[in-house]
Amino acid sequence: MTPTDEQLSISEVAERTGLSAHTLRYYERAGLMLAPIHRASSTHRAYSARDVTWIIFLTRLRSTSLPIASVKEYADLARRGEDTMPDRLELLQRHRVSVVAQLADIQASLAAIDYKISLYERTTV
Amino acid sequence: MTPTDEQLSISEVAERTGLSAHTLRYYERAGLMLAPIHRASSTHRAYSARDVTWIIFLTRLRSTSLPIASVKEYADLARRGEDTMPDRLELLQRHRVSVVAQLADIQASLAAIDYKISLYERTTV
DNA sequence: CTAAAACCTCGAGCGCACTCTAAGTCAAGC
């Protein structure tokens, strides 16, 4: 058995991704998985390394405020096959623009907060 | 009349801050204002330059995910007077740590997205 | 074989931050 055949339970995936088991089931129901999660030996989910890699990437998309509907859109495209690669690329590029804007905005906010902190420190000392 | 005496209507403040008039009233009801908003000549709100400066700073706090409850906490402290300056400073410093973490996380996500984009571009070309 | 722990589905519930509506009041231009 190669390492990539390793199967993980939902709680193991929860631990590795920082998501809750509830959230993992919710994401699956919401259609965010690239492929149906395999059921090992019965009804219990058995995640592959590939599943986990995708879940980690999708949390990167989510943590940069890509809505669940857009993640689903991406997953739907991916499931439709290689023909949709340009569409997926475009979706990512559009999102990238938004992430760069988020960065700039947060940096500006950090500067404002730092300035405010500097005023307090000047006054307190 | 000095420029700082300038009074702005709610729609003017909405325009200057990017918030809606609805949101400005909501924030006020939620106790986020540092001082009661003055009512010019009747029931209509008349914002001072100081009010607007605070609203802009509070949107910096909000856009870096400081919950409304925490903004209220800060505003409550500020209303209680100068004695609370150390508490306000601490609140800001705590939030600053979270903002720096947000920045790091978003930068990591951007790197992951860029990597994924680079794979698509390699394959597409 | 049994008990406990982990898993399952389905659907309801929740928290947050707005966002809107209704019904009315006020201000500015003609």
Place this chain on the structure above:
DNA sequence: GCTTGACTTAGAGTGCGCTCGAGGTTTTAG
């Protein structure tokens, strides 16, 4: 003075993203 548009309040409604609960099944350890 009258109309039009901006403003007012109080409270209800919305959208998103989880999060939880009930009631049942499966796995695992002893």
